[in-house]
Amino acid sequence: MTTVDAPVSHLRENPFEIAREQLRRVAKVFAIDPNLVNVLQECKKAVSVSIPVAMDDGTTQVFQGHRVTHNVARGPSKGGIRYHQDVTLDEVKSLAMWMTWKCALSGIPFGGAKGGVVCNPKTMSEGELQRMTRRFTSEIINEIGPEKDIPAPDVGTDGRVMAWIFDTYSMNKGHSVLGVVTGKPLTIGGSLGREEATARGALYCVREAVRKKQISLQGASAAVQGFGNVGSFLARFLAEDGANVIAISDSTAGLHNPKGIDVQAAFAHKRETGTLAGFRGAEAITNEELLLVDCDVLAPCALEQVITTDNAAQVKAKIVVEGANGPVTPSADEILEDKGILVLPDILANAGGVVVSYFEWVQGLQEYFWKEAEVNAKLNDIITRAFNETWSTMESRGVSMRLAAYGLAVRRVAEATTTRGIYP
Numbered sequence: 001m002t003t004v005d006a007p008v009s010h011l012r013e014n015p016f017e018i019a020r021e022q023l024r025r026v027a028k029v030f031a032i033d034p035n036l037v038n039v040l041q042e043c044k045k046a047v048s049v050s051i052p053v054a055m056d057d058g059t060t061q062v063f064q065g066h067r068v069t070h071n072v073a074r075g076p077s078k079g080g081i082r083y084h085q086d087v088t089l090d091e092v093k094s095l096a097m098w099m100t101w102k103c104a105l106s107g108i109p110f111g112g113a114k115g116g117v118v119c120n121p122k123t124m125s126e127g128e129l130q131r132m133t134r135r136f137t138s139e140i141i142n143e144i145g146p147e148k149d150i151p152a153p154d155v156g157t158d159g160r161v162m163a164w165i166f167d168t169y170s171m172n173k174g175h176s177v178l179g180v181v182t183g184k185p186l187t188i189g190g191s192l193g194r195e196e197a198t199a200r201g202a203l204y205c206v207r208e209a210v211r212k213k214q215i216s217l218q219g220a221s222a223a224v225q226g227f228g229n230v231g232s233f234l235a236r237f238l239a240e241d242g243a244n245v246i247a248i249s250d251s252t253a254g255l256h257n258p259k260g261i262d263v264q265a266a267f268a269h270k271r272e273t274g275t276l277a278g279f280r281g282a283e284a285i286t287n288e289e290l291l292l293v294d295c296d297v298l299a300p301c302a303l304e305q306v307i308t309t310d311n312a313a314q315v316k317a318k319i320v321v322e323g324a325n326g327p328v329t330p331s332a333d334e335i336l337e338d339k340g341i342l343v344l345p346d347i348l349a350n351a352g353g354v355v356v357s358y359f360e361w362v363q364g365l366q367e368y369f370w371k372e373a374e375v376n377a378k379l380n381d382i383i384t385r386a387f388n389e390t391w392s393t394m395e396s397r398g399v400s401m402r403l404a405a406y407g408l409a410v411r412r413v414a415e416a417t418t419t420r421g422i423y424p
Contacts, residue, residue, distance in 0.1 A: 012305055013329060015094035021330065022406060023097070029399060030407040036414045039422070043093050044077075045069045049139035051117065053132045056125050063119050063132060067140045069149055070096035070112040073416040076147055077113035078103060078354060078361075080154025080183075081161070083129075087116035091304070095325055099354065101409035102347040105386050108358045111413075113149050115140070121156045133161050137168040144169065146179030146365065152357045153183040155228070155303070159195070163188055178364030182357035191360035192372035194353075197379060199233030199301075201352015202323050203241070204383040205344050206297060209319055212391060213342065218242035221295040223317070225249050225287055226302030227276055230323045230350065232267055234299055239263040243297065247282075247290045250275060251302070254290045255282035291315060300327035307332045315341060322346035337400050345402040347409060348383075348390055355382050 020041045027037045051063040066089050069077040079099040092114045100112030117136055121129055143149055153162055162181045166188060169180045184190040193200070210217050222243045224235040227250040235245050245263050247256045253276045255261060261282050269279045291298065291307060294316040300306050301323030307315060312332035320336065321344040322328065328336065328343060336343055356379055363369045370378075386405075393404035 012308060014090055015304060015326060016090035016097075018326065018330060019094040019097045023410065026403060026406040026410050029397070029403060030411055032410060032414050033418075036417060039417060040071065040410065040413060043068050043070045043096055044072060045143070046089065046093065047140060047143055048089060049136070051132055051135050051139060053128060053135060055128055063117055063136075065115070065117040065136045065139065066092045067115040067143050067149070067151075068092045068096040068113060069143075070114075071100045071413060072111040073413055073420060074104060074111055075109035076111065077149040078110035078152070078182075078357065079113035079115065079149075080152045080353075081115035081117070081157050081165075082154035083117050083119050083121040083156030083161075085118060085120045086303075087118045092116045098325055098347055100413060101406055102351045102354055103358075104409040104412040105347050105390070105405055106351045106355050106382055107386070107412075108355060108382075110150075110354070110358065113151075114154075115151055116154075119156075129161070130164050133164040134168045137165045138172070141169060141172055144180060146177060146361070150179065150357070150361060151181045152353070153229075158229070159183055159185045159190060178367070179361050182360040182364075184360070189360075189364050191356060191363055191375060192370065193375035193379070194356045194360055195229065196233045196237075197356035197375075198230045198323070198350050198353035199237055200376065201355065201379060201383045202230070202234050202299065202301075202321050202344075202349050203237040204352070204380055205349045205387055206238070206319065206321055207241070208384055208387045208391075209321075209342060209344055210297075213318070215296065215318070216242075219244060220297060221246050222297040222299065223247035223290055223293050223295045224299045224301060224323075225254075225290050225306065226300065226324065227266070227270055228301070230353075231299065231301035232270065234301060234323055235263045236267060238297070238299075246295060247285065247293050248276065249285070249287050249290050249302075251287075253277040253279075254285040254287050255279060256285045256290065256293060257282040297321060299323045303327070305329050307336070309335065312336055313339070315339070317341060319344065322349045325350065333400070333402060343401060345405045348386055348401070348405045351386065352379055352383060355379055 095114035103110040178189040298317035304326040307328040312335035
């Protein structure tokens with residue numbers, strides 16, 4: 001029996017400490033009671049489990065998994081499950097806290113949660129992934145549920161993984177429980193528009209931002225780091241809106257063409273081969289170089305902490321839209337702000353996924369499903385409202401978009417906590 005050890009993380013700074021420092025900074029600017037900060041800077045619950053899995057070669061490996069609930073003052077907790085070799089408990093805690101703020105900013109009745117398993121899903125067979133997922137679900141089955149904590153896909157997971165969680169939970173309960181996870185395939189209670197929702201929400205934010213900045217998306221240059229669920233759809237949506245996508249990348253390859261990349265062809269190549277490597281029509285660049293290309297819109301849609309003090313001064317974009325969670329470190333944030341770069345923060349820019357997850361949860365509880373146009377229209381309403389509330393707060397208080405977004409969100413959670421009171 002082998003225990004899978006976590007490799008050295010790509011994270012340069014402790015993400016949970018970053019999240020807590022962000023909270024303290026917001027509390028100072030928005031005059032939030034220090035006693036409430038003491039409550040909000042801690043996670044309500046964190047569960048770590050070992051996950052023994054029979055591998056295809058006959059060995060048994062033991063993976064480590066986590067499920068964290070940050071806050072439930074505004075409703076049941078909600079958050080994705082990621083499968084990645086660099087997952088740490090502190091990373092999961094930070095993502096759970098950010099999810100709390102994301103739900104509050106969007107005005108949906110959820111608190112924040114997150115989960116993760118330390119593994120490399122790209123090296124595992126479908127059978128191994130399914131056995132690991134079902135055992136992980138069994139280990140945390142008392143922690144999740146449609147009225148308690150609702151998982152969703154994240155880095156390294158997808159609708160197939162959600163289907164296994166849904167089935168495992170339902171088999172243990174003795175009946176189908178549609179609301180236990182979101183991001184499910186359409187055939188078992190998924191929502192139309194869910195797969196593209198995060199990218200579509202980011203697009204709606206970019207549309208509002210360029211309108212405020214009096215820039216046209218038609219002909220604007222864009223670079224997208226990450227070509228998974230979020231990045232690939234965002235690149236496609238930006239191209240459909242008339243933007244010139246000049247750089248894209250995934251974990252294996254980066255591509256750059258100042259004249260523009262055929263995003264549809266790249267999309268098809270990635271679907272066919274599983275990688276952007278080998279795609280013709282653009283020069284090879286690194287993921288690090290992509291962040292520094294001269295463009296109007298830069299969208300980091302991969303992992304955390306890719307824009308740091310080491311490279312922030314070299315970023316040339318006019319707008320940075322955070323498709324990933326925490327791609328810009330706080331110290332890099334200040335550098336970008338000094339350069340006059342507009343950063344659309346993660347809790348606003350990538351909230352589309354959790355908003356449509358909320359729609360899926362509602363549809364599952366009602367067992368009545370909406371048309372895709374209705375889903376997208378409701379998503380547009382929520383994201384544009386959140387954007388305009390954040391923009392208005394930014395202007396009235398003279399702060400950054402990030403501080404404005406966090407200020408609105410933290411105040412809403414603080415108000416809910418005060419209204420409910422502290423039990424007993």
